[in-house]
Amino acid sequence: MSEANSSDRSVFGKVRMGYVLVESQRIDQWQQFAGDALGMHVERVAGVLVCRLDDHARRIVVVDGVEEDVAALGYQLDDEAALQEVLGRLRARSVAVREGAAAEAALRGVQHFWQFKGPKGINIELFVEPLLAQRPLKMLASGFGTGAGGMGHVAITSRRPGDALAFWQQIFDARVSDRIEDRVSGMTLDITFLRLNPRHHSVAIAATRGVKMDPMRTRIHHLNIQPVTLDDLGAAYGRCRKLGFRMALGVGQHPNDKEISFYAVSPSGFYLEYGWAPIEVDEASWEMTLHKGISVWGHSPKGLTLRDKLGELVSGVRSLARAEYAPF
Numbered sequence: 001m002s003e004a005n006s007s008d009r010s011v012f013g014k015v016r017m018g019y020v021l022v023e024s025q026r027i028d029q030w031q032q033f034a035g036d037a038l039g040m041h042v043e044r045v046a047g048v049l050v051c052r053l054d055d056h057a058r059r060i061v062v063v064d065g066v067e068e069d070v071a072a073l074g075y076q077l078d079d080e081a082a083l084q085e086v087l088g089r090l091r092a093r094s095v096a097v098r099e100g101a102a103a104e105a106a107l108r109g110v111q112h113f114w115q116f117k118g119p120k121g122i123n124i125e126l127f128v129e130p131l132l133a134q135r136p137l138k139m140l141a142s143g144f145g146t147g148a149g150g151m152g153h154v155a156i157t158s159r160r161p162g163d164a165l166a167f168w169q170q171i172f173d174a175r176v177s178d179r180i181e182d183r184v185s186g187m188t189l190d191i192t193f194l195r196l197n198p199r200h201h202s203v204a205i206a207a208t209r210g211v212k213m214d215p216m217r218t219r220i221h222h223l224n225i226q227p228v229t230l231d232d233l234g235a236a237y238g239r240c241r242k243l244g245f246r247m248a249l250g251v252g253q254h255p256n257d258k259e260i261s262f263y264a265v266s267p268s269g270f271y272l273e274y275g276w277a278p279i280e281v282d283e284a285s286w287e288m289t290l291h292k293g294i295s296v297w298g299h300s301p302k303g304l305t306l307r308d309k310l311g312e313l314v315s316g317v318r319s320l321a322r323a324e325y326a327p328f
């Protein structure tokens, strides 16, 4: 946590992931993936795919577009005071912020929002009030964990992990829960897990040690959502296989948040981690640790083909030639 924000102006615990906006040309596949495979509540509204997890009208929104990627990450603030605190911090760092238009807010399922470019050029959006759904949930999963911790987490590969870390710490008072180091394809990977509230992490930043490469074509590595029962997880895994959605990583468990999860390849290419029962952090007793190895068991990468691996290698080498955006 940055010292500058350690006073009672801290927004720690007042921020949570609220929605994800995806741009894709594969909306039919997204509908089958989110609804029939992963068991979310899905609706088609004027060509847009709306996915619900709880009483919020919109949690994942897929719009038609050529990007095939995450277009924005929405973060909910507890109240107007927390929102103004965050906007003030952005202003103080000369980060350009724009107010969303009414139609854009409606698309995202919020009353009003503000948008700016975060690390790696990802559109980060801030809102206080979500629109709530009028109809009951109709979905295959028995429920999804959201509440005070928000809808899950994102993991982002970065070539400027120090700047990304500073961003989340200085703007949102993120706290480092722990770190993991692992060896992947002959390289050492360092992953930092950041919490914004009691959820073990809302954001993870992954970077290669030494020469910084970004193997992902997409802005995020994965989006995590949290089914409430192990039965939900098992059933969703089976439906993904039956419907032909590929697994990036099979079922396994992480050492830090203890979550049991699998990673399916979304129609847009980034992964969707479907995870059960991650621990929450008790601020009074938590001690930051370094774990060696990303998984205690499982998470075997059998679903990835040689073509995927080559694609990651090409993206990683290409990333060396591009500058990665940092807001400050």
Ligand SMILES: [Fe+2]
Pocket (backbone or CB within 6 Å): 153, 155, 222, 224, 273
């Ligand atoms: Fe994750």
